[in-house]
Amino acid sequence: xxxxxxxGAGVSAVTSHGRGGIPILANKPASGRGATLPNARSFRSAxxxxxxxxxxxxxxxxxxxxxxxxxxxxxxxxxxxxxPVEGVRIAVTDTDGEPVGEAVSxxxxxxxxxxxxxxxxxxxxxxxxxxxxxxxxxxxxxxxEVTVTAGRSRPLIFALGEPASRGPTIGxxxxxxxxxxxxxxxxxxMCAIGLSLIxxxxxxxxxxxxxxxxxxxxxxxxxxxxxxxxxxxxxxxxAVLVAGAAGGGVEFSLLRPLRARRLGGFQFMVVTIxxxxxxxxxxxxxxxxxxxxxxxxxxxxxxxxxxxAVTPRDFTIMVLSAVILVAVAVFLQKARTGxxxxxxxxxxxxxxxxxxxVDRVILIVWVAGAALAAVGGVFFGSVEAVDWxxxxxxxxxxxxxxxxxxxxxxxxxxxGGLLIGLVTEVSTVWASPEIKSVFALGVLxxxxxxxxxxxxxxxxxxG
Amino acid sequence: xxxxxxxxxxxxxxxxxxxxxxxxxxxxxxxxxxxxxxLNFGQVGFMMLGAYGTAIMVATWGGSLWLGIPFxxxxxxxxALALGLPTLRLRSDYFAITTIAAAEILRLLIRSxxxxxxxxxxFGLQTIANSxxxxxxxxxxxxxxxxxxxxxxxxxxxxxxxxxxxxxxxLVLGLIRSPWGRVVRAIxxxxxxxxxxxxxxxxxxxxALVIGGVIGGLAGVIDALQQSGVGSENFEPQVTFFxxxxxxxxxxxxxVGPVVGAMLFWFLREGVESFIRELSxxxxxxxxxxxxxxxxEGAISVALMGxxxxxxxxxxxxxxxxxxxxxxxxx
Numbered sequence: 001x002x003x004x005x006x007x008g009a010g011v012s013a014v015t016s017h018g019r020g021g022i023p024i025l026a027n028k029p030a031s032g033r034g035a036t037l038p039n040a041r042s043f044r045s046a047x048x049x050x051x052x053x054x055x056x057x058x059x060x061x062x063x064x065x066x067x068x069x070x071x072x073x074x075x076x077x078x079x080x081x082x083x084p085v086e087g088v089r090i091a092v093t094d095t096d097g098e099p100v101g102e103a104v105s106x107x108x109x110x111x112x113x114x115x116x117x118x119x120x121x122x123x124x125x126x127x128x129x130x131x132x133x134x135x136x137x138x139x140x141x142x143x144x145e146v147t148v149t150a151g152r153s154r155p156l157i158f159a160l161g162e163p164a165s166r167g168p169t170i171g172x173x174x175x176x177x178x179x180x181x182x183x184x185x186x187x188x189x190m191c192a193i194g195l196s197l198i199x200x201x202x203x204x205x206x207x208x209x210x211x212x213x214x215x216x217x218x219x220x221x222x223x224x225x226x227x228x229x230x231x232x233x234x235x236x237x238x239a240v241l242v243a244g245a246a247g248g249g250v251e252f253s254l255l256r257p258l259r260a261r262r263l264g265g266f267q268f269m270v271v272t273i274x275x276x277x278x279x280x281x282x283x284x285x286x287x288x289x290x291x292x293x294x295x296x297x298x299x300x301x302x303x304x305x306x307x308x309a310v311t312p313r314d315f316t317i318m319v320l321s322a323v324i325l326v327a328v329a330v331f332l333q334k335a336r337t338g339x340x341x342x343x344x345x346x347x348x349x350x351x352x353x354x355x356x357x358v359d360r361v362i363l364i365v366w367v368a369g370a371a372l373a374a375v376g377g378v379f380f381g382s383v384e385a386v387d388w389x390x391x392x393x394x395x396x397x398x399x400x401x402x403x404x405x406x407x408x409x410x411x412x413x414x415x416g417g418l419l420i421g422l423v424t425e426v427s428t429v430w431a432s433p434e435i436k437s438v439f440a441l442g443v444l445x446x447x448x449x450x451x452x453x454x455x456x457x458x459x460x461x462x463g
Numbered sequence: 464x465x466x467x468x469x470x471x472x473x474x475x476x477x478x479x480x481x482x483x484x485x486x487x488x489x490x491x492x493x494x495x496x497x498x499x500x501x502l503n504f505g506q507v508g509f510m511m512l513g514a515y516g517t518a519i520m521v522a523t524w525g526g527s528l529w530l531g532i533p534f535x536x537x538x539x540x541x542x543a544l545a546l547g548l549p550t551l552r553l554r555s556d557y558f559a560i561t562t563i564a565a566a567e568i569l570r571l572l573i574r575s576x577x578x579x580x581x582x583x584x585x586f587g588l589q590t591i592a593n594s595x596x597x598x599x600x601x602x603x604x605x606x607x608x609x610x611x612x613x614x615x616x617x618x619x620x621x622x623x624x625x626x627x628x629x630x631x632x633x634l635v636l637g638l639i640r641s642p643w644g645r646v647v648r649a650i651x652x653x654x655x656x657x658x659x660x661x662x663x664x665x666x667x668x669x670x671a672l673v674i675g676g677v678i679g680g681l682a683g684v685i686d687a688l689q690q691s692g693v694g695s696e697n698f699e700p701q702v703t704f705f706x707x708x709x710x711x712x713x714x715x716x717x718x719v720g721p722v723v724g725a726m727l728f729w730f731l732r733e734g735v736e737s738f739i740r741e742l743s744x745x746x747x748x749x750x751x752x753x754x755x756x757x758x759x760e761g762a763i764s765v766a767l768m769g770x771x772x773x774x775x776x777x778x779x780x781x782x783x784x785x786x787x788x789x790x791x792x793x794x
Contacts, residue, residue, distance in 0.1 A: 097574070097585050097696040124585065142576065143585075205556055258777060266502070267780045269559075270711060273704050274772030281766035285759055392700075396567055399560045407556065434575040441568040448557060449549050 073153040074123055074146070075112040077105075080134045080160040084109025089126040090158070094119065095145070095289060104129075118150040120290050125158045137161040140433075147290060170429065175307035177426045183314055183383065185421020186321035191376035192398040192405075192413040193328060194247070194369015200345035200408030201362050202259075204268045208250070208276040209373060210395030214388060215279065216243040216374025217381035218287050224294050232296035236378040240371050247370020250275065251363050276392070284388045291385040317379045324375065325414055332410055341365060345408055397424070397437065400444040406457025415455055419443065464745065469737040471610030476733030477726040480617075480689045483624035484510075485728060487682035488706040489713070489721030490631050491675035497716035498639055499671035500651035502559040505546070506679045506706050508566030511698040512538040513680030514687035515573060515582060522588040523581055528595060532684050539680035542569075543673040551668045567700055574695035587694030595688045624685045628722055631678050636718050638674070647671050701765075708772055714785030723783065735767055736760040 074092060078085040084107065091102040092113050100121060105111040115121060124143040127136060136142060137159040148154050168176070195209045216239045222228065223235030230238070258271065300311040310318075332338035343351040344361045352358045373391075380390060397420055402408075405416025420440050427439040447454065476482065488506050495501040516535025520526040526534075542565075550561045573582045582588070599619040605612050613621070638644045649657045650664050657664050687693050705728065713724025742748070743756035756763075781787050 091586070093585060097694065099586075122585075199556070203556075205559060254773070263776065263780060266496075267776045269502075270707070271773050271776045273707070274769040274776070277701075277704065277769030278766050278773070279769075281762040281769065284762045285755075285766070396564050399564055403557065403560055432575060432577060435571055435577075437571055438568050441564045444561065444564060445549060448553065448561065452553050452557065 071151045071153065072115040072118055072148045073112055074115065074121070074148070074156050075110070075153055076156045076158065078109040078111070078158060078160060080131075085131060085134060085160060087129060087131070089129045090123060091126065092121050092123045094121055097122075112153075115148055118148050118152075120145060120147045122146075123156055130160070134160055172307045173429045174426065176309060177429050178422065179308050179310060181422035181425035182418065183310075183318050183321075183421070184425060185418035186318060186325065187376045187379050187383070187417075188394065188397050188401050188421050189325060189414040189417025190321055190379070191373045191394060192401045192417050193325075193410050194365065194373050195398050196402040196405070196408060196413035197341065197345065197365045197369055197410055198362075199402070200410075201341070201348070201358075201365055202255075202268075203265055204255075204272065207269065207272040207395070208279060209272075209369075209398065210391030210393075211276050211279040211283070212243055212247055212370045212373040212391065213377035213380070213394055214283055214391035215246060216240055216377035217386045217390060218283055218377075218388070219243065219374075220378045220381065221287075221292055221294060221386045224296065226295075229295075232294050232378075232382070235294075236375070239378060240374040243374030243377075244367045244371030247373075248363055248367040250370075251366035255366075256359060256363075280388060280392060287386075287388050289388065291387040293385050294382055297382060314383055317383060321379060324372070328372070328410065329414070337361070337364060341410075393437075397421075397440050400440045402454075403444055404447045404454060406454025409454070409456050412454050412456040464741055468610070469734060469741055472737040473730045473734030475610050477730030478611075478621070479729065480620050480624050480685065482726045482729040483621065483628050484682045484686050484689070485706055485709050486628045486722045486725035487624075487631060487685065488679050488702075489710040489725050490628070490635055491678035491682070492706055492710050493715065493717075493721045494635050494638075494671055494675035494678065497710070497720075498635075498644065498651060499647045499668055499675075500555065501551075501668060501672055501675075502555045503562050503672070503675070504559050504700075504703055504707075505562030505564075505566035506676075507698050507700060507702040508542060508562070508569050509539045509676040509679035510683030510686065510702065511566070511569060511573065511695075512542050513683030514693045514698075515588075515683075516680075517684050517687050518588040518591045518693040519581060521591040522583075528591065528593075531591070535684055535687075536677050536680045539676045540673050543676040544669065547669045547672045551665050551672070563700060563703070566698075566703065570695050570698050582695075583693075585695070587692055589692040591693075592688040592691040596691075620685070620689045624689075627681060627685065631681065632718055632722060635678075643667070643670075705768075708768060711772070711775065711782050714782035716786070717782075717784040720782060720784045727783075731771075732764050732768065735764040739763055 074090075076090075078088055084105075086105055086107050086109065088105045088111075089102060090105070090111055090113065092100045092115065094100055100115060101113045103111040103113045113123075122143050122145045125136070127139075127142060130136075141158070144156055144158075146154060146156060191209070191213050194212070195206055198204055198206050198209075216236075219239035219242055220232065220236045223230045223238050224232050228235070254271070254275075255268065258268065263271075297311075297313040300313050302309040302311050303315065332342055340351070340356045340361050341364070343354075343356055344358055348358055351361075376394075377391060380394065384390075398413075398417070401416035401420045402413050403416070404419060405412025405414065420443065423439050423443050424436040427436050431439070488510060491509065492503060492506050495503040495506075513532075513535040516538040517528065517531040520531030520534045521528050546562060546565055550558045572578060574585050576584055578584060579586075596616050596619065599616060601615045601619055601622075603615050605614055606618055607613050639648065646657060646662055647667050650662075650667055654664050657667075683698075686697065706725075709725040709728040710721050711724070712727055713720030713722065737760075739756055739760035743753050743760075745753075748756075775782070
């Protein structure tokens with residue numbers, strides 16, 4: 001099948017967060033946005049303005065220019081114990097996995113691969129072509145994902161040699177993985193609350209929920225980028241407001257009128273699939289296929305507490321996430337509207353007949369759910385990177401979280417999100433980080449076999 | 464603006480092997496959802512298994528292609544059983560979530576580095592279809608006129624693919640009109656009623672899942688033959704959504720719906736892309752707009768497709784050939 005559009009990095013791009021592993025992203029130049037050409041920069045203000053009016057899909061700005069002056073390249077020298085290594089194959093693909101070029105190291109160990117233009121690429125060393133007895137120092141760094149700026153030739157280092165003598169012990173790795181797992185679990189939980197509540201209220205699986213995450217992250221990036229230059233906290237808050245309004249707009253101007261026309265549940269699902277394709281590819285048009293980082297809090301020294309290492313940024317994000325989740329729980333438990341939400345989720349007809357304005361409750365959940373998803377997006381973008389597919393990748397983990405916790409309940413999404421985060425991260429202690437999402441699905445299947453209503457769901461829900 | 468070129472490209476895509484591949488995938492989905500009420504969002508997983516099973520047998524294990532194709536389809540049967548047994552007893556929402564997740568997980572596993580020796584990982588597998596093209600009895604050379612010029616091998620793939628589309632359509636039509644099909648459709652309408660008649664509904668649903676999955680696997684096999692190779696980037700979750708879009712456009716629970724839908728889907732998609740390529744080359748456009756459009760046709764066409772799906776649901780949710788009374792089934 002033909003590739004549909006430039007696609008972002010796969011899971012392999014999600015690098016290790018362990019204290020030992022240097023994230024591959026650190027290879028990016030400090031000014032990550034230098035990856036765009038100057039003529040894109042002049043349109044940045046136009047794009048940012050467009051970003052403010054989220055729904056203005058029909059305005060035009062310009063995407064990242066794709067052609068450079070043809071001088072971009074990867075190059076490097078392979079050495080083992082001071083001697084050059086000849087005949088090793090290195091292949092470069094773009095972030096979709098489409099081959100771009102390959103080279104074989106010469107007698108002096110040197111290799112060079114010309115690139116079609118600036119952007120993000122993956123260079124993979126073919127370890128089968130290494131001579132007998134020669135290995136990569138760090139087998140995990142077989143594939144490097146690197147961004148090349150216009151007109152630059154970028155040296156890549158595939159370090160050959162003995163594996164590093166002593167890494168962190170298994171206990172230290174485990175402690176760090178648990179910490180990372182809690183961090184990601186909190187973010188997944190926050191993103192998934194809206195997904196679960198919308199399902200509980202309207203029976204709709206919202207396939208566009210991941211795009212709300214991406215929308216929040218990308219809007220915050222535009223507000224944070226040099227045209228506006230807003231501090232990330234302000235930029236994030238603005239982005240959350242806009243994303244919340246967008247969620248409310250979808251419910252108010254699209255789904256509510258369609259509900260009045262008595263469409264079936266399947267048709268609503270198709271509507272959200274259409275929305276998901278639409279939003280995702282509009283974001284791709286304006287944001288481009290590259291991964292970007294926020295300007296603020298990008299590089300920080302880690303705090304260490306015993307076996308745990310965490311940057312102040314990540315620590316703040318964890319605390320904020322926990323506070324937000326508790327606040328949501330208190331709201332659902334104590335506030336009038338919160339009680340109404342739970343009532344509608346439990347039995348819409350009964351709730352309506354006892355005087356609750358069901359349409360209003362659904363609208364509130366859409367706004368709040370979208371806003372929470374956007375908060376999750378800003379946090380995730382801060383911890384990792386922002387790209388146009390991040391929400392769609394998270395969506396599968398969110399699905400696993402809500403099914404595990406109990407489809408349709410807010411607390412289920414929280415518990416499920418935390419567990420899914422923990423499982424995926426802890427799995428990296430033993431398994432390749434590329435396949436950590438596989439473990440999330442493993443948990444999902446196990447949950448369906450053993451307790452299909454979910455940890456916090458009620459039996460009758462599974463029908 | 465060369466509208467004849469745009470139309471030619473679009474029509475070529477609507478008749479091409481891609482359209483036949485999506486028609487097969489959509490025929491499988493139609494059996495799953497249109498007739499049996501199974502919300503399968505992991506059709507791409509079946510396509511991937513069909514394609515990779517074939518390719519692995521040929522490229523990795525050095526076996527025959529004629530062993531590889533049944534092997535790939537056998538993997539589809541296994542996948543359907545593994546997917547269906549735990550989830551078919553549950554509500555359709557759970558099935559939808561499980562299928563989309565399972566297909567994506569399968570893709571991640573296939574492209575992961577531990578699997579590189581078998582699946583080629585991010586590099587994929589190549590040169591697998593020689594025995595298929597050896598069977599080509601069409602004379603060498605080029606056939607057709609203008610945009611519709613095909614090489615002998617292209618024509619051969621299209622011929623086989625469209626014949627398979629016709630055979631699978633006929634198979635599904637025959638199944639649906641058989642006693643088996645009546646039970647399956649009855650399950651879609653009211654599972655409890657069928658249960659009360661003493662039918663093992665889970666077994667029927669599982670059979671429907673297997674058959675539709677194998678038809679999806681056949682789509683993957685054709686794709687692997689057509690490119691004479693496989694790559695994991697061809698099997699992203701989007702592919703399932705596109706197959707659904709084709710099916711919904713044509714009309715659920717109809718025989719011609721998935722086929723016409725797939726042809727129309729590729730016609731429209733290539734038409735839009737071709738139009739944007741033509742447009743961005745026009746001198747009278749402002750530079751900023753031309754730069755924006757340059758190379759953006761893929762994203763724009765998919766975005767418009769999303770918009771089109773929303774519009775279709777709002778204006779004609781039953782698709783072209785569908786019947787309105789079938790709208791509330793299955794969910």
